[in-house]
Amino acid sequence: MISMKKVSQLYGGTQILWDLDLDIEPGSITCIMGRNGVGKTTLMKAIMGLLPIQSGEITMTGEPLHKQSAERRAYAGIGYVPQGRDIFPMLTVEENLRIGLPVKGKKEIPEKIFELFPVLKEMLHRRGGDLSGGQQQQLAIGRALVLEPKVLILDEPNEGIQPNIVKQIGDVILKLNAEEGLTVILIEQKLGFARRVGKEFRLMEKGRIVAADKMENLNDDLIKQYLAV
Template sequence: MLELTGIQQYYGQSHILREVGVQVPAGSCTCLMGRNGVGKTTLLKVIMGLLPARAGSIRFAGQDLTRADTRERARIGIGYVPQGREIFARLTVEENLRVSLGVRRAKTLPQRIYELFPVLREMLHRRGGDLSGGQQQQLAIARALVLEPKLLILDEPCEGIQPNIVRDIGDVLTRLRQETGLAVLLVEQKLPFARRVADRFYLLERGSVVADGGIAELSEDLVQRHLVV
């Protein structure tokens, strides 16, 4: 589904990503892990075209996207939920959802998003800024799902969210993978959530992949060496 090969990126003179290779198969949930500052969010931005790859290639569903712009990546089926959610606080829930229609062929909102997140139907005409943090995260995920993506990328979806909504988000991701074959790539620091929803992992250290495998192979030794602060 998604294949990254030899990705490199710099901030000024700082070498942030070093020959990163990641694969996200169709229907899988792959968790990108590592301490703060190792390049996880930078890698997601490179995948979405928000930052150019200085070297390497990005292929998605058989297409080379290395030089494609962000809109094109969204159009062919990549949904992105950034860290901090970045919803439009002054727009209503419905208006936030309709933002994604600009790159979608069908110009009506898919009703399934209300089945997945019933609270959004109840709050359709409330401003995004009036929602709780958990509700805003649900809105951000729903906005990405309006695209009906083949791959959903999430950056720290559990950050600052109450446990019951974290559980609901995990249930939605699992359901979508099982029912639609959606692939998921997420950055997540919360180990219980990662172990629950992911089936694969990659560990980054100083901008390089230092370990990867099935989530059952994420040993306590790896956690201590590469995740514990």
């Protein structure tokens, strides 16, 4: 589905990614994990086209992505929910959701969004900035799903979110993966959530993938070496 080969990336004069290789299989839920500062968010932004890469290649189903704009990558079927959500606080919930409709050539918000996140229908005419953190995260995910993506990238979707919303987000990820075959790439610091939702893990250290396996094989030794603070 998505493949990265020998990807290096510089940010502000500092090299963040070092000859990184990553393969994401279709229909997988892959958790990208590692301590703070190892390059996880930079990796996601490189996939999405928000940061240019210095060298290497990124492909999706064999087609080159690394020379395409972020907008074109959205058209290709990549949905992105950044860390911190980045909704438009002065726009209503409805206006936030409608932003992605032209990409799919549609005029109406898919009813599926409201089935997954009923609160968004209840608050359709409220401004995004007036929602709670958990509601804003649901809005951010809903906005990405309006694009009907083949791949959904989520950067720490549970950061600062109340437990009941965390569970709901996990349920939505599992539902979309099981019923629609949605491929999910997830940056997640909460080990319990990663084990509940993830099918595979990739551990990062110093801008490289240093371990990759099925989630059930994420053992205490790997946790201590690459995740423990």
